[in-house]
Amino acid sequence: MVHKIIAWSLRNRFIVLVLAAALFAWGFFAVNKNPIDAIPDLSENQVIVFTEWMGRGPQLVEDQITYPLVTSLQGISKVKYVRGSSMFGMSFIFVIFEDDADIYWARERVLEKLSTITRQLPQGVAPTLGPDGTGVGHILWYTLDAPDVDLGEQRAIQDWYVKFALQNVPGVSEIASFGGAQQQYQVTVDPNKLLYYKLGVTDVINAIRTNNNESGGRKFEMSGIGYIIKTSGYLQSIEQIRNIPVKNQNSIPIRVADIASVQMTGETRLGIFDQDGKGERVGGIVVMRYGENADAVIDRVKAKMKEVAKGLPAGVKFDIVYDRGTLIKESVSSIKRTLIEEMIVVSAVVIIFLFHWRSALSIIIQIPITLAASFILLNAFGISSNIMSLTGIALAIGVIVDNGIIMSENAYKHLAERYAEYLKQTKN
Structure with missing residues (x-):
């Protein structure tokens, strides 16, 4: 032959x-x-389901969220096994599919199953899918070099400007933010004053939630002109929160300021991100979408960074700490x-x-x-x-x-x- x-x-x-x-x-x-x-993708064909239930212990999360989700997701077609992990306030479910299953087909099957499971979970709990990336999808890490900007403002720049711009790059699945302090309004209730005024914590929560709302009215015409009626009720300052009435006693309103202190501060953190021992930094992780060209995605992200850098405050710039493109x-x-x-x-x-x-x-x-x-x-x-x-x-x-x-x-x-x-x- x-x-x-x-x-x-x-x-x-x-x-x-x-x-x-x-x-x-x-x-x-x-x-x-x-x-x-740079490296071969040997990760399993998986879909991650993330559920947040803040303030609850790991055992309660395991019993009321992780266990119902694991038992329900096991019946999906082409699923090899389901792994569950519970921690304080969070639940992670890893649904491992067979290697020949298309990842987006698998995500659709998980979403269909979650739509029928939600009613079995506690009220207000909503499971969400993780990014459509793999275990080796972290292709680029960056930080914001901003020595004269506080950590709260750096995190705001990252979450409300940089993250949204980089997420539009083709091939990017997610921009995961880290570091800094996420600013929030904190209401610290005095238990002795609650007892004195015969109030509960739920009364304070309901009062603030009710007063932080907008509602629509209707449209009416007068003198040939159409008017749209609506109410603007979103809270915009600490003083507005303090003046919210919680309850009336003897025709005297009891305000939030009478039973609690209100301040603007950062969310409670479990750790910090330090770079080269020179102090804390705020940054993000670029997660590549499943099946994309890592080299091309990195080049597109860097080109987008040059555009985004033009809109950053004076003295703020990008510092790339990990770049797989070099390898x-x-x-x-x-x-x-x-x-x-x-x-x-x-x-x-x-x-x-x-x-x-x-x-x-x-x-x-x-x-x-x-x-x-x-x-x-x-x-x-x-x-x-x-x-x-x-x-x-x-x-x-x-x-x-x-x-x-x-x-x-x-x-x-x-x-x-x-x-x-x-x-x-x-x-x-």
């Missing part, structure tokens, strides 16, 4: 060259289309360098030992064509260009070169013997 293929190739050299050129062109297109990353570029440059070095070494070895430049040229041509064909297979099996796959290609180049040298030397030897026999016969 091999002899027939070789004989056919020798008789149809032009067809072989055209097929080789077409294969190389297809492979070149596959190289540009293949996603590039990606080093991996790509390494395979390029290996390819060039091996082509030079092969040419030198063949020319030195065979003194035949055409043999060296035939071997050198095999390398880029084989590499291009390998990327066609990578795309067919959904494998990205990463350290593992590129290392395998670099090792395979050695095998290709060895085979080429052996075949060229063998062909050169047989042709030399045939030529010597031909000269001997002509002399006789």
Whole structure:
């Protein structure tokens, strides 16, 4: 069979060259289309369900949220197993699907199931899906270098300006903020005053919630002009919260200021983010969407950062603390360098030992064509260009070169013997 293929190739050299050129062109297109990353994605095909129920202990969260969700989500099609984790005020459910299940199909099945489970959960609890990213989707970390801005304002800039701008970048699933202090109105109730006025904490909560609201009226016409009636009741200052009446006793209103203190402060934190031992920083984590090209997404995020930086306050700038793009570029440059070095070494070895430049040229041509064909297979099996796959290609180049040298030397030897026999016969 091999002899027939070789004989056919020798008789149809032009067809072989055209097929080789077409294969190389297809492979070149596959190289540009293949996603590039630094590390292979070996994470499981999973969907994360996050539920927040602040103020409750882990055991209560486990009994009333985690357990009902785990038992209900196990009946979804193509689910291998479901993992649950409970902590103070939060519940995490990891739904692991089979490898051949499409991630967005899996997310739709989980959403359908959650719509029927919500009524079994405590009132006000709403499970949400995590980002459509993988375990290695953290492609870039950045912080805000703002030495003259307090942590509360830095976190506000991150949450209300930077985050919304970067989330619009194609391929980005989520911008996870960290560090700083999330500003909020805090009402600290005095229990002795509550007891004196015969009030409860729920009375204070209901009073504040009721007075922080807007409602619509109706439209009416007068003198040929249409008017829209509505009420504006959103709280906008600490003083407005203090003046909210909680209850009337003997026709005297009891305000929030009479039983509690109101202040603007940061949310209670369980930790801080310190950079290089120089103090706290505020920043974000760029989470890449499932199946995207990490190198292209990082370049788009950096380009967007340049636009966003123009709108930052004076003295505030981005500081990238982790960039996977550097490792990606080093991996790509390494395979390029290996390819060039091996082509030079092969040419030198063949020319030195065979003194035949055409043999060296035939071997050198095999390398880029084989590499291009390998990327066609990578795309067919959904494998990205990463350290593992590129290392395998670099090792395979050695095998290709060895085979080429052996075949060229063998062909050169047989042709030399045939030529010597031909000269001997002509002399006789």
